[in-house]
Amino acid sequence: MKSSSIPPLGYALLGLLQPRPSSGYDLRKIFSSTSMKTYSDSPGAIYPALRRLEREGMIRGTIEDGSGLRRRQVFRVTPKGLAELKRWITLPITRDDLTSGLKTIMLRFAFSEKAVGASASIEILKSMEAALGPHLQDLGEKLEKMRPVMPTSGRLALECGIRSYESLLQWARYAISIYEK
Amino acid sequence: MKSSSIPPLGYALLGLLQPRPSSGYDLRKIFSSTSMKTYSDSPGAIYPALRRLEREGMIRGTIEDGSGLRRRQVFRVTPKGLAELKRWITLPITRDDLTSGLKTIMLRFAFSEKAVGASASIEILKSMEAALGPHLQDLGEKLEKMRPVMPTSGRLALECGIRSYESLLQWARYAISIYEK
DNA sequence: TATGACATGTAATCTGTTACATGATTAG
């Protein structure tokens, strides 16, 4: 019981399975046809990940019987899996979440409404807003401090980061306004 | 000679070593003190990566002699390593580069000026600008198509992506104007 | 002489990638 930490791909699978039980093949198609292909669309990643989730009791696969088709295993999220998905989605947003790529945060947000409810989506947005303030502050200070010693391209790269966080902040506020309407 | 593909961490190391030969310890400090910590700041990643680069002839480590200090291996980029770094930096930007996270592109850009020259930085920016146009077009169309079937949080997540690419495009244009001044 | 910072590394484990293998069903 020491290895209960689920990798990103695992959460992506859980989140997709929660509203709509699917086969590994279905999931692969979703990954490769959307911007979620960053979470690997290769069978060598998806099928083992599904088996791990099943072993941990997060999902359960049942072989679809009858229906002329070939064996096709459909996975469903178990109560335990749903609880874990909710726990992950409702985690507060930390500074680390911001620096270690926004993909994970956006994935949590994208799943939040169906898996937990609109209140959780708003919570994520407010938590993001709260974390972004000090983070932007820091980046601004770092820019000023490094400005003299950095080459132009390095400085511009930092400015790009700052802009992207600013745009994220604006989006978060816009999204909050949508939900509160 | 089939295994010459260098992972992101390897390029990050190459790019840092190119202007300033450093030890593994120095590199670790740079990673953990800057936003580059996304490329792992753990010794279990950095030291093996350095040895791989050395084995492939991209860098060469020399033990710093004398100077009271303890053995301290300083790595330098070899001509072969510099050539590979330049090749990687000057690769054209594809749509895939945009979807698979912008970290890699920004890393290439950040290193471009010192490793190749300002003309390469401009090339990257123009290449980005060119790739962003059709990509934004596609995302906009996908948004319209999916709008009716997506939950609010899913739609907002997509809008967040679109905004971030728009902000990137604005930044790229701003950066070009800086360079051409 | 004990502590902590410097500096480098190894081992176990986990996960993802690539490439290949398998078998059933459907279309031509």
Place this chain on the structure above:
DNA sequence: CTAATCATGTAACAGATTACATGTCATA
């Protein structure tokens, strides 16, 4: 009958994380 598509998997390998191990130097 053959090829393509559906659907599921395996095996070999590379790379990252975590946690631990080692040894040096300064200083208190």
